[in-house]
Amino acid sequence: MSLLGRRNERATIEQVLARAQAGQGGVLVIRGEAGIGKTALLEDARATATAMGFRAEYAAGVESETQFAFAALHQLCVPLLDRAAALPDPQQAALGVAFGIRDGAAPDRFLVGLATLNLLAEVAEEGPLLCLVEDAQWLDQASAQVLAFVARRLVAERIALVFALRDPTDRDVRPFVDLPGLRLDGLGQKDARTLLAAAVGTPLDDVVRDRIVAEARGNPLALLELPKSALPSLLAGGFELPSALSVPRRVQDSFQQRSGSLPVDTQLLLLVAAADPTGDVALLWQAAEHLGIAREALAPAETAGLVEIDTRVQFRHPLVRSAIYTAAAPPDQRRAHRVLAAVTDPGIDPDRRAWHRAQAVLGTDEEAAAELEHTAGRARARGGLTAAAAFMEQAAMLTPEPGRRATRALEAAYARHDAGAPEAAMALLAIAEAGPLDPLQRARLQLLRAQIAFHLTRGSEAPGTLLDAARTLAPLDAALARETYLHALEASFHAGRLAPGRALLEAAEAARNAPPSPTPPRPVDLLLDGLVARYTQGYEASVPSLQRALASLRNDGSGSDNDHGRWLWLACHVGAMLWDDESIYMLADRAVRLAREAGALPTLPAALNALALALELTGELARASELIAEQDAITRATGAPPLPNSKLGLAAWRGRQHETSQLIATTIAEATARGEGLVVSSTELSLAYLHNGLGNYDSALGAATSLFEFDELAHSSFALPELIEAAVRAGQPEQAAAALDRLTSRASASGTQWALGMAARSRALTSTGPDAEDHYREAIERLANCRMATHLARAHLVYGEWLRRAGRRQDAREQLRTAHQLFSEMGTEAYADRAARELRATGENARKRTAQPTDALTAQELHIARLVATGATNREVGTQLFLSPRTIEAHLRSIFHKLDITSRRQIKDLQLP
Numbered sequence: 085m086s087l088l089g090r091r092n093e094r095a096t097i098e099q100v101l102a103r104a105q106a107g108q109g110g111v112l113v114i115r116g117e118a119g120i121g122k123t124a125l126l127e128d129a130r131a132t133a134t135a136m137g138f139r140a141e142y143a144a145g146v147e148s149e150t151q152f153a154f155a156a157l158h159q160l161c162v163p164l165l166d167r168a169a170a171l172p173d174p175q176q177a178a179l180g181v182a183f184g185i186r187d188g189a190a191p192d193r194f195l196v197g198l199a200t201l202n203l204l205a206e207v208a209e210e211g212p213l214l215c216l217v218e219d220a221q222w223l224d225q226a227s228a229q230v231l232a233f234v235a236r237r238l239v240a241e242r243i244a245l246v247f248a249l250r251d252p253t254d255r256d257v258r259p260f261v262d263l264p265g266l267r268l269d270g271l272g273q274k275d276a277r278t279l280l281a282a283a284v285g286t287p288l289d290d291v292v293r294d295r296i297v298a299e300a301r302g303n304p305l306a307l308l309e310l311p312k313s314a315l316p317s318l319l320a321g322g323f324e325l326p327s328a329l330s331v332p333r334r335v336q337d338s339f340q341q342r343s344g345s346l347p348v349d350t351q352l353l354l355l356v357a358a359a360d361p362t363g364d365v366a367l368l369w370q371a372a373e374h375l376g377i378a379r380e381a382l383a384p385a386e387t388a389g390l391v392e393i394d395t396r397v398q399f400r401h402p403l404v405r406s407a408i409y410t411a412a413a414p415p416d417q418r419r420a421h422r423v424l425a426a427v428t429d430p431g432i433d434p435d436r437r438a439w440h441r442a443q444a445v446l447g448t449d450e451e452a453a454a455e456l457e458h459t460a461g462r463a464r465a466r467g468g469l470t471a472a473a474a475f476m477e478q479a480a481m482l483t484p485e486p487g488r489r490a491t492r493a494l495e496a497a498y499a500r501h502d503a504g505a506p507e508a509a510m511a512l513l514a515i516a517e518a519g520p521l522d523p524l525q526r527a528r529l530q531l532l533r534a535q536i537a538f539h540l541t542r543g544s545e546a547p548g549t550l551l552d553a554a555r556t557l558a559p560l561d562a563a564l565a566r567e568t569y570l571h572a573l574e575a576s577f578h579a580g581r582l583a584p585g586r587a588l589l590e591a592a593e594a595a596r597n598a599p600p601s602p603t604p605p606r607p608v609d610l611l612l613d614g615l616v617a618r619y620t621q622g623y624e625a626s627v628p629s630l631q632r633a634l635a636s637l638r639n640d641g642s643g644s645d646n647d648h649g650r651w652l653w654l655a656c657h658v659g660a661m662l663w664d665d666e667s668i669y670m671l672a673d674r675a676v677r678l679a680r681e682a683g684a685l686p687t688l689p690a691a692l693n694a695l696a697l698a699l700e701l702t703g704e705l706a707r708a709s710e711l712i713a714e715q716d717a718i719t720r721a722t723g724a725p726p727l728p729n730s731k732l733g734l735a736a737w738r739g740r741q742h743e744t745s746q747l748i749a750t751t752i753a754e755a756t757a758r759g760e761g762l763v764v765s766s767t768e769l770s771l772a773y774l775h776n777g778l779g780n781y782d783s784a785l786g787a788a789t790s791l792f793e794f795d796e797l798a799h800s801s802f803a804l805p806e807l808i809e810a811a812v813r814a815g816q817p818e819q820a821a822a823a824l825d826r827l828t829s830r831a832s833a834s835g836t837q838w839a840l841g842m843a844a845r846s847r848a849l850t851s852t853g854p855d856a857e858d859h860y861r862e863a864i865e866r867l868a869n870c871r872m873a874t875h876l877a878r879a880h881l882v883y884g885e886w887l888r889r890a891g892r893r894q895d896a897r898e899q900l901r902t903a904h905q906l907f908s909e910m911g912t913e914a915y916a917d918r919a920a921r922e923l924r925a926t927g928e929n930a931r932k933r934t935a936q937p938t939d940a941l942t943a944q945e946l947h948i949a950r951l952v953a954t955g956a957t958n959r960e961v962g963t964q965l966f967l968s969p970r971t972i973e974a975h976l977r978s979i980f981h982k983l984d985i986t987s988r989r990q991i992k993d994l995q996l997p
Contacts, residue, residue, distance in 0.1 A: 090121065090124075090125065090128075090268075093114075093125055093266060093268065094125070094128060094132075096112065096266050097112065097125065097128070097129045097132065097246070098132060100112045100244050100246065100264075101129070101132060101133055101136060101138065101212075101214065101244055103244070104138075104212050104213075104214070104241075104242055104243055104244035105136060105137075105138075105212050105242060106242075107240055107241065107242050107970070107974075108239075108240065109238030109239055109240065109241045109243055109244075110238070110243070110244035110245070111235045111236075111238060111244070111245045111246075111263055111264055112244075112245075112246050112247070112263075112264055112265070112266055113220070113246075113247045113248075113249065113260050113263045113264065113265045113266070114126075114246065114247065114248045114249070114265075114266050114267075114268060115248075115249055115250075115251035115265060115266070115267045115268070116250070116251060116267060116268030116269070117250065117251070117303065118250055118305070118336075118403055119303045119304065119305025119401070119403065120268045120269075120270065120303055120304065120305070121268055121304045121305075122218070122248035122249075122250075122268060123218060123248070123401065124304070125248070125268070126216050126218055126246065126248055129214065129216065129246055130142075130214065130216060133212075133214040133244070136212070137211055137212060138211070138212045138213060138214045138244070139207065139210075139211055139212070139213050139214070140213075140214040140215075140216065141160055141163055141164065141213070141214070141215050141216070142160070142215075142216045142217075142218070143156045143157070143159040143160035143215070143216070143217050143218075143227075144156070144159070144217070144218040144219050144222075145217070145218070145219040145220055145221065145222030145223040145224075145227075146219070146222055146361035147219075147222045147361075147406065148359070148361045149222065149224060149361045150222055150223070150224050150225070150474075151224065151439065151471050151474040151475060151478075152224055152435065152436070152439075152463075152468075152471060153182070153224055153225075153226040153227075153463050153466055153467065153468020153469075153470065153471035153472075154182045154183060154196070154224065154226045154227055154230070154466065154467075154468060155224050155227065156217070156223045156224060156227035156228075156231075157182070157183075157196075157200065157226070157227040157230055157231065158182075158183045160215060160217070160231075161179070161183075161200065161203060164203055164204070164207050165179075165203075167203060167206040167207055168203055170206050171199055171202050171203060171206070172959065172963060174195065174681075175195065175198060175199035175202060175963075176199070177191070178191035178192075178195045178196045178198075178199045178467075179196060179199045179200070179203070181465070181466055181467065182196045182226075182466050182467055182468075183466075184462070184466055190464060190465050190466060190467040191466075191467045192467065193226055193229055193230055193467055194229075194230075194233055194966070196226075196230050196467065197229070197230040197233035197234055197237075197966075198963065198966050200230055200231075200234050201233075201234045201237055201238075201241075201966075201967075201968050202959075202962070202968055202969070204234065204241070204243050205241050205243065205968040205969065205970055208241055208242040208243050208970075209242075209970075211242070212242040212243070212244070213242065213243050213244070214243075214244045214246065215243065215244070215245050215246070216246050216248075217231060217245070217246070217247045217248070218248050219248065219249065219250065220247040220248060220249035220260065221249040221250045221251075224468075224470070224471060225259075225470040225471075225503075226467065226468050226469075226470060226471065228259045228260070229259050231245070231247070231259075232259035232260055232263065233259075235247075235260075235263055236263070236720060237966060237967055237968070237971070239967065239968075239971040239974060240968075240970050240971045240973065240974030240975075241968055241970050241971065247260060247263075251267070262720075269302065270301050270302020270303055271302040271303075271304060271307075272302065273297065275302075276297045276302050276307055277297055279304060279307045279308070280297060280307045305401065305403070336403045336406065336407040336410075337407070339390065339401075339403060339404050339407035339408070340407045340408070340410075340411040342388055342390065343385070343388070343390055343404075343407065343408050343411070344411065346384050346385060346388065347381065347384060349377045349378075349381040350381050350382060350383075350384045350385050351408075352375065352377065352416070352419075352420070353368070353371075353372055353375075353377055353381055353382050353385070354382070354385050354390065354391065354408050355408055355409065355412050355416060355417070355420045356368060356371045356372075356375075356420045356423060356424065357382075357391065357397045357399075358399070358405045358406075358408040358409040358420075359409060359417065359420040359421055359424060359440075359443075360397075360424050362436070363396035363397045363398065364396070364397070365393060365394075365395065365396060365397055367424070367427060367428070368397055370427040371423045371424060371426075371427050374423050374426055374427055375423055390404050390408075391404070417443070418443065418444045418445070418446060419444075421440045421441070421443035421444040422440075422441075422444035424440040425437050425440035425441040425444055428440060434455075434458075434459065434462070435459045435462060435463070437455075438452070438455035438456050438458070438459045438475075439456075439459070439475075441455060442455070442456050442478055442479075442482060445482055447484075448481075448482050448483060448484035449482055449484070450482075450483065450484055450485070450488075452482050453479040453480075453482040453483045453484075453488075453492070454479075456475045456476070456478050456479035456482065457475075457476065457479045457492065459475045460472045460473075460475035460476040460479065460499070463475055464499070469499065469502050469503035469504075470503040470504075470505070472499050472503070473496060473499035473500040473502070473503045473505065473508070476492060476495055476496035476499050477493075477496040477499075477500070477508075477512060479492050479496070480492035480493040480496050480512070480515065486519045486520060487519060487520045487521075489515075489519055490515070490516045490517075490518070490519025490520060490521050490525075491516075491519075491521070491525065493512050493513075493515040493516035493519070494512075494513070494516040494521070494525055494528065494529055494532075496512050497509040497510075497512035497513045497516060497529075497532055498528075498532060500512060501532060501535065501536060501539075506536045506539055506540055509532065509536055510533070510536060513529055513532060513533055516529055517529060523560055524557075524560045524561060526556070527553065527556040527557045527560050527561070528557075530549075530552065530553045530556055531550075531553040531556075531557065531564075531568055533549065533553075534546065534549035534550040534552070534553045534568075535550075535571070537549050538550065538571070538575050538578075545759075546575040546578070546579065547572050547573075547575040547576040547579060547583065547587050547591050548587075550568060550571050550572035550575050551569070551572045551591060551594050551595075553568050554568035554569040554571075554572055554594075554595070554598065555594070555597075558597070558598065558599050562599035562600075562602070563602065563606075565598060565599055566598050566599060566601070566608065566609055566612055567608055569594070569595040569598045569612055570595075570608055570611060570612045570615070570651075570654070572591050572594070572595065573588075573591050573592065573595060573612070573615050573616075574653075574654050575591075576588040576591040576592075577654075577657070577762055577796065577797050578760055578761070578762050579759060579760065579761055579762070580760070580761025580762040580764065580765055580794065580796055581761040581764065581765065581794050581796075582756065582759045582760065582761035582764070583759075583761065588619060589619055589620075591619075592615065592616050592618070592619035592620050593619075593620055595612060595615075595616045596616050596620060598612060598616075601613060606636075607633050607636040607637045607640065607651070607655075608651060610629055610630070610632050610633030610636060611630070611633045611651065611654060611655070611658065613629045614626045614627075614628075614629035614630035614632075614633055614658070615630070615658075617629060618630070618661075618797075623661075623829070623830050623833065624829065624830070624833040627662060627833045627834060630658050630661075630662060631662065631664070633655070633658070634655060634658060634659055634662070634664055634667040634671075635667075637651070637655050637667075637671055638666075638667055638670050638671065652671060652672070652675045652690070652691060652694060653690065653694070655667070655671050656668050656671055656672055656694050656697075656698075656798075657797045657798040658797070658798075659671065659798075660797075660798035660801060660802060661797050661798045661800070661801045662801075662834045662836065662839070663801060663831070663834050663836045663838040663839035663842065664834070664836055664838075665698075665701070665702075665836065665838045665870050665871040665872055666871070668698045668701075669695075669698050669702070669871055671694075672691065672694040672695035672697075672698050673695055673698075675687075675690075675691035675694065675695070676688065676691040676692055676695050676711075678691075679691045680964055688715075688718060689715045689718050689719050689727055690727060692711045692712070692714055692715040692718075692730075693711075693712075693715055693727040693729055693730045694730075695711055696708040696709075696711040696712050696715070696730035696733075696734070697729060697730050697733055699711070700730065700733050700734055700737050700874070701871070701872050701874055701875070702871045702872060702873050702874070703872075703873030703874045703877070703906070703909075703910040703912070704873075704910075705734060705737060705738065705910050705911040705912065706911065706943075706946060706996075706997040707947075707950075708730065708734055709734060709943045709946075710943045710944070710946055710947035710950070711730070711947075712730050712731050712734060712943070713942070713943035713944050713947070714944070714947065714965060715727065715730070716731075717944070718966065728747060728750075728751045728763075729763075729766050731747065732744065732747045732748065732751060732766065732767065732770045733766075733769075733770055733773070735747060735770075735774075736770035736771070736773040736774040736777075737773055737774075737777070737874065737912050738911060738912060738913050738914070739774065739777045739778060739912065739913045739914020739915065739917070740913070741774060741778065744770060744771070744774050748767045748770065748771065751763060751766075751767055752764055752767055755767075762796065762799075765790075765791060765794065765796055765799045766799070768787040768788070768790050768791055768799075768803075769787070769788075769791060769799050769802055769803060769806075771783065771784070771787035772784045772787040772788040772791070772803060772806035772807075772810070773806065774914070775787065775810070776806055776809055776810055777912065777914035777915045777918060778914050778918075779813075779918055781809075781810045781813035781814040782810075782814050784806060784809075784810035785807065785810035785811055785814050785816065785819070787806075788803045788804075788806040788807035788810055789807060789819065791803035791807075792804065792807050792823060792826075801830065804823050804824075804826060804827040804830075804842075804846070805827065805842045805845065805846050805875075807819065807820070807823045808820045808823045808824055808827065808846040808849055808850065809846070809849055809882070811823065812849045812850060817850070820846075820849070820850050821850065823846075824843075824846050824847065824850055827842065827843050827846055828843050828847070831843035836870065837866045837867070837869045837870040838866075838867070838870040838871075838872050838875070840862075840866050841862075841863050841864075841865075841866030841867035841870065841872075841875065841876075841879070842863075842867075842875060844859045844860075844862040844863035844866060845859070845860070845863035845867070845875070845878070845879045845882065847859045848860040848863060848882070848883070848886070849882060856886060857883075857886075860879065860882070860883035860886065861883075863879040863883075864876065864879045864880060864883065867879050873906065873910065874910065874912060874915075876906070877902075877903050877906035877907050877910070877912070877915065878903075878915065880899045880900070880902045880903035880906065881899070881900065881903040881907075881915065881918065881919050881922070883899045884896045884897075884898075884899030884900035884902075884903055884919070884922060884923075885900075885922050887899060888900070888922060888925060888926055893926045893927065896922070896926050897923065897926050897928050900919050900922050900923040900926065900930075901923065901928075901930075903915075903919040904916055904919035904920055904923060904930045904931075905931075907919055908933040909933075909997070911997075916930075936995070936997070937982070937983045937984070937994075938983065938994065938995075938996060938997060940982040940983075941979060941982060941983075944965075944975065945975055945978060945979050945982070946996065946997070947965070948961055948965070948972060948975050948976065948979065949979050949991050949994070949996060950996055951964065951965075952976065952988055952991050953991045953992045953994070953996060955992075957969075958972040958973055958976070976988070979991070
């Protein structure tokens with residue numbers, strides 16, 4: 085097809101190729117309606133790239149291939165797999181399992197993404213690489229997610245990725261949202277007339293020409309194809325009723341008219357070719373032989389310009405394939421699939437054979453359904469959750485026996501939920517519910533419906549539905565019932581203050597009726613028992629069971645019991661409630677490590693968020709910032725919603741009031757709309773940290789008082805010392821005393837150095853004379869023996885403030901100097917300023933922090949430098965951060981330049997913050 089009038093579009097493609105050639109990575113998503121010229125632009129891009137020395141590879145989405153996991157990715161990568169041996173073993177295994185060429189555990193799709201990125205980067209080391217992906221709207225979901233992930237991680241690679249997708253489309257193309265785009269519009273009048281004249285080859289009446297140009301609306305394929313199917317009277321200037329059909333539909337109709345005039349045997353072979361998305365010529369000839377049709381029968385279709393037979397069967401345009409298939413009568417479509425199932429080797433391609441066989445069924449067929457069920461299992465084993473769900477759903481629809489159909493529909497619903505399609509899962513639950521199910525299946529159906537409700541809203545309705553599911557499961561599956569009760573409690577924590585009535589207490593009271601714990605109890609059982617005790621018997625009664633649960637999780641080196649972080653969020657909140665700094669840090673750190681090792685990008689951001697929150701408390705704000713930057717990059721690459729907690733906490737501890745206020749406003753609005761009260765509480769805790777640091781004690785008191793009243797899981801513990809300090813400074817001793825009573829009792833039950841240190845600091849704030857000084861010293865001693873450096877620095881600060889007010893300037897300076905130094909090193913700016921003001925009041929100016937060369941590094945560069953300092957190679961660093969080694973090398977060049985060093989060895993000698 086001509087590229088007439090596409091000068092600007094060609095220039096955009098050339099810019100993308102130039103970026104890739106320069107080692108800066110290039111990505112472009114070309115969008116437009118069918119026939120608008122996307123294919124021609126891709127062909128031109130291939131020719132231009134080849135002239136520039138690029139290697140070009142191609143893949144195309146096929147509408148009938150959308151159920152085959154990694155089908156398009158396999159098509160793209162097959163010519164490159166000779167370089168796969170250079171990849172780390174886990175990445176080789178991930179690609180092998182995804183492509184069905186080796187056995188193994190189902191890989192996370194983003195580990196497949198990292199493997200694909202590194203495979204392309206390996207090839208690009210030999211010369212720049214162009215990857216063209218046509219009809220991206222028809223990519224299978226696994227391939228679309230992986231390729232979009234790769235596109236977002238191209239930083240310093242000599243790789244260009246160019247996608248073309250039909251727009252508008254009913255297909256879900258969210259993976260490509262926010263990638264650099266180019267929309268193709270129709271040709272202008274002058275160019276359209278020029279192209280039409282070249283297509284017709286004979287002079288046209290001006291009225292007829294203008295009529296065709298107007299109806300084609302600048303669509304190049306329409307301008308080329310519509311005249312071929314036009315009535316002679318139209319081309320002669322006669323009259324014809326105007327068509328209301330869209331341009332792509334008009335073009336598709338023209339292809340149908342041309343194919344419909346061919347001999348019957350030719351039409352049947354064309355239909356078989358259209359029904360087979362592989363383009364396998366040998367398979368087509370086998371099908372022809374099976375039908376008793378000579379190969380020569382396809383010649384008229386070649387002459388008509390509808391199809392080309394070379395090493396592959398290629399249609400002139402994707403619209404040709406869809407036109408031929410949709411024009412065929414359903415019995416003919418089933419006949420085509422039936423013959424393709426007959427000639428497809430079940431040993432080589434069992435999945436495609438099962439799919440063809442299913443398409444050939446009229447009504448129901450148990451054997452075909454059973455084959456699809458096996459196909460779903462193979463797809464799941466390769467990591468294709470979406471494909472497994474689609475196959476299982478189709479198997480359910482083909483199942484004749486109602487009970488088995490309901491069973492398969494239920495399993496398909498679980499698969500759809502696992503694949504992130506809750507609405508589709510709900511539709512399947514309605515089908516399953518209509519069929520006979522045994523009591524356990526009905527209970528599992530109820531559970532999934534509740535889980536979907538929690539997944540969609542995390543709001544106030546979820547706890548009740550989960551409790552109902554847990555009660556139903558109790559006599560049927562004790563272990564699952566206990567997990568569901570715990571999930572209901574977790575949902576109650578999320579709903580928090582926005583839940584109706586006393587939802588948390590009601591959930592805990594209901595959970596007291598859970599089946600007894602097995603022997604020995606699992607961590608999940610200990611968590612459940614402890615949390616039930618927490619809200620039915622009080623904080624102190626819950627501590628022994630919850631401490632055993634945390635110890636069990638800490639000692640579980642395999643991570644199997646908490647399912648790579650399934651209960652991480654809850655366990656870390658329990659650790660915070662108990663002021664157990666070791667558990668918080670160890671569990672969050674392990675969750676990050678396990679997610680990295682498994683390549684589990686969907687769970688890694690939550691783990692990074694938890695670890696960043698822990699690091700903020702330990703005073704390692706620079707490291708927390710690195711993890712937040714990594715978390716943000718991954719959520720952008722995967723399309724997951726951002727997690728605001730750690731970013732909000734970081735801004736608050738740094739004392740950045742404007743940034744914190746903006747984040748809080750957005751976060752509260754979104755959380756309130758979802759009915760997620762826990763997030764509202766998180767914002768109030770951040771406000772308490774912020775305003776106590778700034779010295780805005782009335783504001784800090786307001787935020788902390790709300791948390792004190794609601795007495796939620798972790799926030800209530802963290803809020804107590806904030807409330808006491810704010811109340812004392814704001815002249816509200818009664819509030820401080822009430823909070824101190826609760827803090828003292830709970831700290832004694834917990835017994836950790838962190839808890840006892842916070843209690844001692846709070847007693848000191850409410851005391852006078854020698855007793856106060858004893859408490860301050862005890863607080864400093866205890867907090868120095870735990871990880872919580874921020875609170876240790878604050879203990880030095882409030883002790884120094886007390887000493888200054890007692891007229892002991894020299895002693896005050898020592899404490900305030902220590903506090904200022906600690907705060908400055910941590911980057912807690914507001915608290916550092918507060919310490920500096922107090923120090924000036926003693927007659928001494930605080931020393932300003934000396935600027936360090938590492939201050940010029942970005943959070944990501946600092947993270948890379950920290951990893952390189954441990955001796956990690958570029959490939960090892962890239963594997964951890966889901967980047968290519970070449971990108972790590974580019975970051976290192978920037979690090980060397982900013983730090984004025986020349987080798988990796990010198991990084992080890994730096995004092996990294």
